[in-house]
Amino acid sequence: MSTSEARKTAVVTGASSGIGAATARALAEAGYSVFVAARRAERLEALAAEIGATAVQCDITDPESVSALAQTVGGRLDVLVNNAGGALGLDPVAEANLDDWRWMYETNVLGTVSVTKALTPALIASGAGVIINVGSTAGHITYEGGGGYTAAKHALAAVTETLRLELNGQPVRITEIAPGMVKTEEFSLTRFAGDQGRADSVYAGVAEPLVAEDIADAICWVATRPSHVDIDLMVIKPVAQAAQHKVDRRG
Ligand code: 8X3
Numbered sequence: 001m002s003t004s005e006a007r008k009t010a011v012v013t014g015a016s017s018g019i020g021a022a023t024a025r026a027l028a029e030a031g032y033s034v035f036v037a038a039r040r041a042e043r044l045e046a047l048a049a050e051i052g053a054t055a056v057q058c059d060i061t062d063p064e065s066v067s068a069l070a071q072t073v074g075g076r077l078d079v080l081v082n083n084a085g086g087a088l089g090l091d092p093v094a095e096a097n098l099d100d101w102r103w104m105y106e107t108n109v110l111g112t113v114s115v116t117k118a119l120t121p122a123l124i125a126s127g128a129g130v131i132i133n134v135g136s137t138a139g140h141i142t143y144e145g146g147g148g149y150t151a152a153k154h155a156l157a158a159v160t161e162t163l164r165l166e167l168n169g170q171p172v173r174i175t176e177i178a179p180g181m182v183k184t185e186e187f188s189l190t191r192f193a194g195d196q197g198r199a200d201s202v203y204a205g206v207a208e209p210l211v212a213e214d215i216a217d218a219i220c221w222v223a224t225r226p227s228h229v230d231i232d233l234m235v236i237k238p239v240a241q242a243a244q245h246k247v248d249r250r251g
Pocket residue numbers: 135136137138146149179180181182
């Protein structure tokens with residue numbers, strides 16, 4: 001990006017760790033002026049200082065917080081990365097913890113819709129906006145115990161496709177990035193309520209699970225394609241994961 005033109009802007013939600021933080025770093029490195037949004041102010045401030053971003057404390061499930069984010073961003077935005085989300089538990093459907101399921105729907109789906117709704121006018125105003133929703137392979141397959149998370153990520157995939165249909169004719173591209181097994185600091189730890197042993201067992205024996213930077217690299221690539229190129233869906237898994245239930249654990 002030449003220094004003579006205005007810097008492009010990007011918003012990354014769930015930016016305080018993992019894929020969100022890595023994406024914010026990658027976009028800043030690529031020359032974007034980045035707004036990093038998440039609930040945890042201290043982590044955000046540290047990241048913002050490190051990469052020269054603007055920290056915006058934001059709970060995507062709180063409408064007032066989302067409207068404050070939109071106010072801070074202003075009238076023009078080039079890239080929105082809806083990354084905030086997560087999984088809780090591995091309950092079978094017949095034993096579902098409904099509070100966990102509600103949290104997963106609120107965060108992965110309604111939070112994403114709320115942020116998208118608030119920022120779409122600014123993306124349109126840029127003349128070449130990009131929305132990148134971080135979904136999951138869980139949005140395209142199902143697995144035992146994954147019902148709450150797979151239902152939420154399937155819903156997110158449906159919302160992404162619907163939005164692409166509805167914004168047809170507007171200068172906004174919409175992409176779903178669907179990662180498989182990504183070893184991050186917090187995803188599995190959150191899922192298992194801080195049980196490090198259970199979290200570690202998810203990646204046991206897998207020689208090289210994906211890391212947050214692998215997904216950030218893909219997001220950055222999608223964001224920087226020419227404005228007539230729409231990448232609908234990108235499914236990204238480690239080589240060891242041929243399918244959800246087919247994982248080479250001999251590493
Ligand atoms: C993470 C993939 O397999 O834990 O989004 O559902 S999985």
